[in-house]
Amino acid sequence: MGRLVLVIVMLLISGIIYLVKAGASKVTGREVDFQDESRKVMEKTAKGIGWMNDQWEKAKSNANGGTMQTIGSGEFGSMSATEIIVRIKSNPSKYDLATAEATYIDQAVKKMNSNQLDQAEKLIMQLQPGEARDFMLSEIREKQYA
Structure with missing residues (x-):
């Protein structure tokens, strides 16, 4: 049709x-x-x-x-949120907007799982304002007060 x-x-x-x-x-x-x-x-x-x-x-x-598996394979190791942000922002050819946001979320989840909530929040604040950012921030807040 x-x-x-x-x-x-x-x-x-x-x-x-x-x-x-x-x-x-x-x-x-x-x-x-x-x-x-x-x-x-x-x-x-x-x-x-x-x-x-x-x-x-x-x-x-x-x-x-391709790119997504490379990102999740430990490329950022034990870097701080600031180091991750700098690495992503300094390499726009590798990290377009969608890839950068996916990486921020992935790394923030890893930080949340290891109870580095302030680091996770820094990463989430790099996302475009919207539903995903609000949801992730609410998840961090819940974990902080739990």
């Missing part, structure tokens, strides 16, 4: 492009064919979908076997 909708949308886009080019052909004198325009739109769409699939596969491979 989704593919049918995609084909219909592509045909609509092709039709709009054809109408625009047909109007422009009156001025320029160049011939425009609907089938050619549809084929061009479909080819560009297929290339775009192929590119998106490649990006999806790269992201899955990084999540399954």
Whole structure:
């Protein structure tokens, strides 16, 4: 069903492009064919979908076997929260926003499990404001008062 909708949308886009080019052909004198325009739109769409699939596969491979496993494998050892934060912020090519936040959470959980709650809180404060940050801070507060 989704593919049918995609084909219909592509045909609509092709039709709009054809109408625009047909109007422009009156001025320029160049011939425009609907089938050619549809084929061009479909080819560009297929290339775009192929590119998106490649990006999806790269992201899955990084999540399954790449960056995430390297992060969790003890790269930070017994570093303090400040040292971890500095290492992540000084290497933006390795730690994009999502990877950095996942690392902060992972390391904060490790600090919480070893009762280093102040260190865990420093790491969690590096997260973007929102649900995840609020949840983790509430978990730290519960552990502090338990």
